Amino acid sequence: MDAQLQEFQNLFDKLSASKDEVTRKALLNICRSQTGRLETPWETVWRMIMEPHQSAALRAALEMGLIDALASSTTPLTSTQLSEKTNCNEKLITxxxxxxxxxxLVKEASFETYTSSPVTSFLSQPGVAGGFKFMFDIASRCTQQIPSFLAQDKFASPSPQGVFEHTFSTPLPMFPWLQAHPNHMKDFGDLMMGQQMGRVPWFDVADVDQVLFESKGGEKKDEVLLVDVGGGRGYDLQAFKTRFPDGDGKLVLQDLPMVVEDIQDLDEAVVRQVHDFFTPQPVRDAKAYYLRYILHDYSDEKCQEILKHIVDAMTPGYSKLLIFEWVLPDTESALFPSLLDINMMALLGGMERTQSQWKVLLEGAGLEVRRFWGEDKEAESLIECVRK
Structure with missing residues (x-):
């Protein structure tokens, strides 16, 4: 028996007994590898060719209301019943x-009769459908333009600026453009919320006592423990507050005005502060400043601007900068972060970075990397930094 197939059987037996997530991921990787070996080159290429068609079908199903209709029904629905619920053409639905x-993505119960699958139910959750819409309506359009855009520069730039602007014929970068298009901004917010589902929070990746709570200083309630810079609707801070309800020190959430104003569910103890991270950091001498999914949006030059303002506010020997992002291995990267790197290139001219690239970037901003926490290449890592 092939050694990998034997490993699959061993891991499957282990997963059946333990439901361990690491084991599940190892099994999934073996399945993907074996699929690649079983497919002919023709099948591999045509599978990729047809993937946009599948996404288009799902985007249409969301817009037609089919996903919500199936997810909310306790019994299978015929195409006729779906037509009555959604006012869409019966043949088109099929x-x-x-x-x-x-x-x-849905289940076919019988002839032209459908019911929900686990994926259908997942897509009906708040935030998930909006995230898919953003990726289809905005990100996919930009990625389609990458080859022609790179060709204009004779493929000289590894991190092009302007694919988004080129795609949507606008002088505005993505975030200012989104502010002028609130429907797409809402979908982007949903995408950020949806990305939290099923992902391990930073305080489960690192030793929080070692990183944050030890030698915290005077233990005064008016001290700032953690500043979430560009923290969106506050999901990470809320999760932190829930896990550590008795932690001393203030928690501060910072973001742009329209984001802060859109916050719905956030502990009242969390301070909400309007702040643009390209301007000086107003909270000085905090124990820790936290960035998640911020720096991968930008080129090294723009990242230096963001980091400089934080470094200026940090107290040497006391303050820390915590960055929770992907740290790509030099070889054998996982599929998701590899594709996310292309996504960053398309939307913002940003990038996912390797450990060596992170070190160069952070040291150039006057920071010293204490440790990279997390060894799972299919999950984000926490980068613990101090001011030099």
Whole structure:
């Protein structure tokens, strides 16, 4: 028996007994590897060719209301019943749902009769559908323009600026453009919320006592323990507050005005502060400043601007900067962060960085990397830094 297949059987037996997430991921990687070996080159290429069609079908199903209709029904629905619920053409419904059923995004119960699958239910959750819409409506359009945009510069730039602007014929970068298009901004917010689902929080990746709570200083309630810079709607701070409800020190959430104003569910103890991280950091001498999914949006030059303002506010020997992002290995990177790097290139001219690239970037900003926490290449790492 092939050694990898034997490993699969051993891991499957272990997973059946333990439900361990590390084991599940190892099994999934073996399945993907074996699929690649079983496919012919023709099948591999045509699978990739047809993937946009599948996404288009799902985007149409979301817009037609089919996903919500199936997710909310306790019984299978015929295409006729779905037509009555959504006011969409019955034959069109069948055509749209057919490829989704093949990929188990919905279930085909019988002839032209459908019901929800686990994926259907997941897509109906707040935030998930909006995130898919953003990636299809905005990100996918930009990625389609990458080859022609790079060709204009004879493929000289590894991190092009302007794919988004080129795609949407606008002088505005993505974030200012989104502020002028609130529907897409909402979908982007949903995307950020949806990314939290199923992901391990930073305080489960690192030793929080060692990183944050030890030698915290005077233990005064008016001290600032953690500043979430560009923290969106506050998901990470809320999770932190829930896990450590008795932690001394203030928690501060910072973001742009329209983001802060859109916050719905956040502990009242968390201070909400309007702040643009390209301007001087107003909270000085905090125990820790936290960045998640910020620096991968920008080029090294822009990152230096962001980091400089934080470094200026840090107290040497006391303050820390905590960065929770992908740290790519030099070889054998996982699929998701590899594709996320292309996504960053398309939308913002940003990038996912390797450990060596992180060190160069942070040292250039006057920071010393204490440790990279987390060894799972399919999950984010916490980068613990101090001011030099």
């Amino acid at each position: 055509r749209i749902l057919r490829p989704l059923a093949v990929r188990h």
